[in-house]
Amino acid sequence: MKVDKKSWQEGYEAGLRQQEAEPENTEVLSWHAGFLEGQAEVETKIKTHREQLRRKKP
Template sequence: MKVDKKSWQQGYEAGLRQQESQPENTDVLSWHAGFLEGQEETEMKIKTHREQSRRKKS
């Protein structure tokens, strides 16, 4: 599968913002692949932040 870099980047940025609105004229698979990666990165940052907050309170 060939990834459309522009569509992937748009999906990635949408994933970081947690906004699932896919723009028209993007490659569906590339956009969703980028979205999932951006979403995962955001979730990891939130998880890390929570763990650090818990440690500071202890």
């Protein structure tokens, strides 16, 4: 499968914003792949932040 970079980037940015509205004129599979990557990035940052907060508590 060839990934459409523009569609992937749009999906990735939507995933970072946690907005699931797929725009018109995008390659669907590329957009969703980017979206999932963006969501994973956000969840990793949230998990890391929570772990850091737990370590700071006495």
